Amino acid sequence: MALRLLAVALVLIIIIPIATFMVFYMAASVPRPGDIENNQVATIYMDDGETELARIVPPEGNRTEVTIDEIPQHMLDAVIAAEDRNFYTNPGFSVTGLARAVRDNLLGSDNAGGGSTITQQYVKNALVGSERTLTRKLRELVIATKMSREWAKDDILLAYLNTIYFGRGAYGISSAADYYFDKDVSALTPEESAVLAAVVQQPSRLDPALNREEAERRWGYVLDGMVEIGSLSASERAAAQYPEVLALDEIGDENITPGPNGLIRTRVINELRSLGINETTLNTQGLQITTTIDSLAQDAAVNAVDNTLSAQPENLRSAVVSVDPRSGAVRAYYGGEDGAGFDYGHAPLQTGSTFKVFAMLAALDQGIPVTQPYDSSPLTLNGITINNVDNASCGRCSMGEALKQSLNTSFYRVMLSLDNGPRDVKEAAHEAGIPREIPELDYEVLTEQGDAPNNGIVLGQYQVRPIDMASAYATIAASGIYHEPYFVERVVDAEGRLLFERDEPDGERRLREAVADNATSAMEPIAAYSNGNALAGGQPSASKTGTTQLGDTGNNRDAWMVGYTPSLSTAVWVGTNDGEPLLTSWGGQVYGSGFPSTIWKRTMDGALINTPWEDFPEPDPIGGVAGLPVFVPPTTTEEEEEEEEEDEEPEETETTDVSVPIAPGLTIEIPLPSGPGNGGQDPGGQDPGGPGGEGTPSAPGQGGGGTTEGGEAGTNQQENPGVGGGPVSTRNPASSQVTSTAPAPAGDQPDDVTEPSSQPLTTAASEPTDDDEQAAQAVEAGTG
Numbered sequence: 001m002a003l004r005l006l007a008v009a010l011v012l013i014i015i016i017p018i019a020t021f022m023v024f025y026m027a028a029s030v031p032r033p034g035d036i037e038n039n040q041v042a043t044i045y046m047d048d049g050e051t052e053l054a055r056i057v058p059p060e061g062n063r064t065e066v067t068i069d070e071i072p073q074h075m076l077d078a079v080i081a082a083e084d085r086n087f088y089t090n091p092g093f094s095v096t097g098l099a100r101a102v103r104d105n106l107l108g109s110d111n112a113g114g115g116s117t118i119t120q121q122y123v124k125n126a127l128v129g130s131e132r133t134l135t136r137k138l139r140e141l142v143i144a145t146k147m148s149r150e151w152a153k154d155d156i157l158l159a160y161l162n163t164i165y166f167g168r169g170a171y172g173i174s175s176a177a178d179y180y181f182d183k184d185v186s187a188l189t190p191e192e193s194a195v196l197a198a199v200v201q202q203p204s205r206l207d208p209a210l211n212r213e214e215a216e217r218r219w220g221y222v223l224d225g226m227v228e229i230g231s232l233s234a235s236e237r238a239a240a241q242y243p244e245v246l247a248l249d250e251i252g253d254e255n256i257t258p259g260p261n262g263l264i265r266t267r268v269i270n271e272l273r274s275l276g277i278n279e280t281t282l283n284t285q286g287l288q289i290t291t292t293i294d295s296l297a298q299d300a301a302v303n304a305v306d307n308t309l310s311a312q313p314e315n316l317r318s319a320v321v322s323v324d325p326r327s328g329a330v331r332a333y334y335g336g337e338d339g340a341g342f343d344y345g346h347a348p349l350q351t352g353s354t355f356k357v358f359a360m361l362a363a364l365d366q367g368i369p370v371t372q373p374y375d376s377s378p379l380t381l382n383g384i385t386i387n388n389v390d391n392a393s394c395g396r397c398s399m400g401e402a403l404k405q406s407l408n409t410s411f412y413r414v415m416l417s418l419d420n421g422p423r424d425v426k427e428a429a430h431e432a433g434i435p436r437e438i439p440e441l442d443y444e445v446l447t448e449q450g451d452a453p454n455n456g457i458v459l460g461q462y463q464v465r466p467i468d469m470a471s472a473y474a475t476i477a478a479s480g481i482y483h484e485p486y487f488v489e490r491v492v493d494a495e496g497r498l499l500f501e502r503d504e505p506d507g508e509r510r511l512r513e514a515v516a517d518n519a520t521s522a523m524e525p526i527a528a529y530s531n532g533n534a535l536a537g538g539q540p541s542a543s544k545t546g547t548t549q550l551g552d553t554g555n556n557r558d559a560w561m562v563g564y565t566p567s568l569s570t571a572v573w574v575g576t577n578d579g580e581p582l583l584t585s586w587g588g589q590v591y592g593s594g595f596p597s598t599i600w601k602r603t604m605d606g607a608l609i610n611t612p613w614e615d616f617p618e619p620d621p622i623g624g625v626a627g628l629p630v631f632v633p634p635t636t637t638e639e640e641e642e643e644e645e646e647d648e649e650p651e652e653t654e655t656t657d658v659s660v661p662i663a664p665g666l667t668i669e670i671p672l673p674s675g676p677g678n679g680g681q682d683p684g685g686q687d688p689g690g691p692g693g694e695g696t697p698s699a700p701g702q703g704g705g706g707t708t709e710g711g712e713a714g715t716n717q718q719e720n721p722g723v724g725g726g727p728v729s730t731r732n733p734a735s736s737q738v739t740s741t742a743p744a745p746a747g748d749q750p751d752d753v754t755e756p757s758s759q760p761l762t763t764a765a766s767e768p769t770d771d772d773e774q775a776a777q778a779v780e781a782g783t784g
Contacts, residue, residue, distance in 0.1 A: 039171070040065055040494065042287035044268055046298070047329075047489060049290045054257040054265035058283030063172030065162045065286060065494060066185055068154055071173060074190040074231060076157060078197035081225025082218075084118040087157070092119040092148025093141050119144040122160040166196055167203030168251060180245045190232065191243045194222040209248050216242055260302055262339015264293060264487065267330075267346075271488045275500055286494030291487050292329035297322050297568070300606025301332040304599045312585050312595070315576045319344035319466040320603055322570040325474035327505050328483030330467070331568065332607060342577070348440050348463030349573055352546030352592065353406045354560045355429070355460035357476070357519060359414050360403060362428040364515040366419060369623035370400040370522040374410040386412050400522035400628040404529055406545065408459055415458040422453045431510045433472035433482050434464055460546055466571045469562050474569035476519055477542070479617060480511030517619035521627030524616070527563060530593035533601040539608060540615050541565050543600070545592030555581030556589050561596035563604075566614040570603050572596040 040063040042056040055062075068076075080087045093116075116124065123143045147156065166176035176196050177185040188196070198218040199206045208215035223240055226232040232240075252258075257265045268291060272282060281287070301320040309316050322332035335345030364370070376393045379386040388407050402410035418424040426446045430436055436445055443450040446462045454461065467485055475482045483505050491500040523542035528534035535541050543563025550557035559582060562571040574595045576582055582590040619627045 039063065039283045040286040041175075042282055042285075042289060044265060044289045044291060046293050046295045047291060047331075048295070049288075049490070051295050053291060053293060054261050054268075056265065056269060056282060056287075058279075062169060062175050063162060064174045065172065066174050068158045070186050071158075071161065072186065072188055072193065074226070075173065075185070075188055075193040075196070076161075077226050077229060077231035078190070078193040078222055079157070079161065079200070080118070081229055081231065082194075082197040082200060082222045083121065085225055085229055087118050088153055090117055090119075090148075092144040092146075093117055116140075117144065118160050119148050119156050122156060122163060123147065125163050125165075126159070164200055165203055167199050167207050168248070179251055181243070182246055182250075189243065190226070190236070191240050194219050194226065194240075195243060195245065198222045208242075208245050257339045259337060259339050260298075260334045263335040263341075263343045263345065264291070264333050265339070266343065267333065267487050271486065272491070275488065275491075277491060277499060281493075281499070285499075287499070288492050288494070289488060290490040292324070292331060292489050293333065293487070294331040294607065296610070297332035297603070297607035298334075301334045301570075301603045303606065304602035305334055307602065308595055308599050309574075313576075313583065315578050315580055316582070316590075316595075317344055317575055317577045318595075318599065319347070319573045320570065320599060321345050321467045321470040322568055322603065322607060323467075323470045323474045323485050324483075324567065325477035325481075325564060325569050326483070326507075326567065328471070328474070328485045328507075329489070330485050330487050332570070332603065333467075333487075344573065344575075345466050346440065348438065348445075348465055349575065350462070350548045350558050351460035351464050351469060352548040352558060352560055353408075353460060354469060354544045354546035354562045354592070355425075355462075355464075356403060356406065356411045356414075356458060356546075357473070357523065357544050358429040358432060358434075359411055359418075359425045359458045360399060360519050360522060361432060361476070361511060361515055362418050362424040363399065363414050364518050364622050365428065365512065366424075367623050368399070368414075368417065369621075369625035370518050370628045371398045371625045372623070373398055374402055374413045376402060376407045376410045379409050379412055398628070403522050403544070404525050411458050412455065415455060422455050422457045425457050426453050429464075429472065431482075432475045433510070434468050438465060438468075440465070460548060466573050469560070470569050470571035473562050473564050473571065475510055476516045477564040477566055477569050478507065478516075479513045480509060480516035481507040482510040483507045513617075514620040514622050517617050518622050518627055520616050521619050523563070524628075527597070527601070530561070530597045533561075533593075533597040535565070535601065535608070536605045537613065539565060539604075539613055541604070542616065545597060547590075547592045550579075550581055553581060555583065556591065557582055559590050559592045559594065559596045561592050561600040563600060565604070565608065566616060567611060568604060568607055570600055570607075572600045572603070574599070 039058040042058075043052060044054040044056065045051060046053050084090070120140055123140050161173040163172060165171055166173070166179070168176075168179045170176040170179040173196070174185050177183055177188055177192075180196060181188065181192055195208065195215070198215060198221070201218065205211055206215045206218050219242060223232065223237050227234060227237050256262065268289060269282070272289070273279075277287075301322065305318045305320060309318060317336060318334065319336070320332060320334040321330065323329070324331055333345055335343035335347075360370070363372070373396050375396050376388065378388075378391075386409050388409055392405060392407060394401055394405055394407060394410070397405075397410070399410070399414060402414075415421055415425055429446060434445060438445060441463070445464065446453055446457060448454060456462075471483075471485045474485075486502070488500070489502050490498075492498050520542040523544055524540060526545065527541050527543045530543070530545050541563050543561060546558075546560035546562075547556050548558040549555070557575060557579075559574045560572065562569075564570065574582070574590060584590060584594075
């Protein structure tokens with residue numbers, strides 16, 4: 001009987017466990033060194049591939065894997081002394097530890113587990129998890145044993161050090177060296193190595209910043225072990241001093257990149273997903289991501305905002321986005337100061353008069369030159385009156401001049417002259433690069449929540465993101481070639497394997513070259529006109545300001561400056577974060593020609609400081625006119641003047657004697673030349689220089705012989721309802737003497753505000769509808 005019980009006990013205690021172990025051992029699969037993927041840090045760089053911009057830290061993954069050659073020998077010894085002094089001789093598991101684990105699990109002890117070797121700890125952390133069951137412990141034992149036979153011991157130790165948790169949110173020895181001592185792992189001293197080895201057992205409890213006494217006790221145990229295994233001499237142990245560690249408040253959250261770079265980090269992560277780089281790859285491959293961000297341009301943008309707005313009200317916010325017209329690469333991105341906050345660079349915002357440029361593009365595409373004259377007088381349609389700010393007027397001037405002065409009334413007439421009115425403005429904007437759909441809106445961009453756009457589109461009624469404005473203007477800068485904006489240039493993993501590299505972008509022809517280049521010509525004078533914000537060194541630029549009003553408050557809400565050179569397109573927005581009026585620190589209004597233009601100039605000057613001077617291409621003609629002509633008065637040489645004086649003979653002038661009384665009873669005869677205005681007659685019976693411009697009949701609303709909106713044109717006159725119904729001259733309208741070139745007033749110019757009276761309309765011929773009134777109220781309210 002006793003022998004039978006002994007046999008049963010032998011089976012239960014020895015044979016069954018051994019058999020079970022053998023079954024698990026045969027079934028277990030042990031990965032090769034390097035095959036186990038650990039979460040680790042991905043690093044984002046500027047376009048030079050060296051300057052760090054941000055880091056992406058996955059859960060339990062703020063680790064940067066290092067090679068064993070980068071780890072000091074005393075760090076390796078310290079971990080062995082702390083966790084497994086028989087590491088190089090044991091079979092991968094501890095017999096006594098296993099027996100203790102079996103006993104505790106059978107008894108249901110809360111302390112079940114423990115006594116693991118370094119190999120077992122690594123297997124638990126990397127492969128089998130930490131569930132407290134006998135089955136899990138058996139799998140750990142089997143895999144550790146098999147791994148110890150198949151892996152070199154140094155490979156196991158390195159994998160362990162790159163994986164283990166050291167507290168403070170630090171995974172892996174490289175992060176631990178940074179979090180505790182702010183140094184590279186290769187620079188750790190023996191004393192510092194012992195501190196890190198000591199915390200592994202219980203990272204939270206043994207952090208010296210939280211429990212210095214217990215931490216020092218454990219540190220002493222590690223140093224004693226280092227002496228035991230021959231890593232330290234007794235004298236070195238005696239002389240060792242506990243090193244100071246970083247305070248907890250000195251450690252930043254690596255998953256929150258501070259400042260504007262945090263918002264770039266978010267854009268990069270989103271773009272990586274679109275490139276097919278999934279979350280697993282991002283979290284486990286230690287990616288090195290090279291972006292398009294140019295450090296010079298980025299610094300210029302950040303400094304421009306800081307220097308311009310630092311002394312202004314705290315509720316002011318700004319966005320700055322710079323795009324390379326030749327590739328679509330985003331060179332600078334400022335969406336706000338809070339790296340984890342709202343991103344204004346991707347926020348849908350009303351654009352004001354910066355949108356007039358797209359009406360010009362549509363007009364040019366339909367053969368209307370930049371010199372085409374348009375009436376700038378007030379315009380009333382459907383019971384709604386369109387005015388200019390401060391009743392500004394150029395009389396009847398070219399489309400280019402109206403753009404420079406940002407005249408609402410003129411550009412309303414430009415839009416009405418298009419084949420399809422506001423729809424053509426919308427399509428021109430989309431062709432230039434304004435997306436039809438964006439994640440921030442649940443309806444099509446530039447529509448009345450999915451319905452056709454109102455006439456207010458020409459005055460920037462609808463919401464567009466700053467990055468899209470920079471991109472669309474970049475298309476114009478590139479003579480009509482569109483490039484989709486992007487942030488990611490190149491991606492490699494921790495081993496240097498190439499995962500993605502962007503090809504040289506070809507671009508897509510969106511606008512005819514002549515259309516884009518003529519628009520550029522019209523926009524070239526604007527930066528200098530906007531408070532003297534021409535670029536440094538006379539670098540040519542093309543730009544447009546814009547401002548929107550805050551409902552009917554009389555205050556402004558959004559202010560813009562968007563402009564470009566051949567190599568850089570930058571959009572700048574300034575607004576508030578609380579819907580309050582957009583005011584300066586002294587209570588003045590902010591216009592596009594103010595803070596936005598200053599930020600734009602500072603950004604562009606800083607970004608272009610080391611780049612060659614570039615000019616825009618000469619435009620091909622549209623409607624017989626190439627670009628916006630500049631009037632240059634004729635000049636003569638001194639010799640020619642002398643010859644002309646010698647050759648000149650007095651002209652005989654027909655005179656009329658007129659009696660003029662000098663005193664009572666005394667008169668004299670004075671000869672006066674005959675002619676119009678002096679008692680004579682104009683042979684043609686017309687005023688050659690009336691308000692309508694030299695050689696052209698006067699425009700409606702100016703006392704001439706034109707027609708009112710929608711009326712008939714005069715005899716032998718070509719009707720053009722888009723220019724107020726007046727006649728169109730067959731000569732170059734840019735030479736008209738009524739074209740205003742008066743300098744802008746000093747100070748922040750209110751010359752481009754989308755006023756509440758500048759309302760969206762449906763068609764010029766229809767009666768006002770409820771939709772018209774609602775659209776008008778939308779612009780008044782500043783909501784679009």
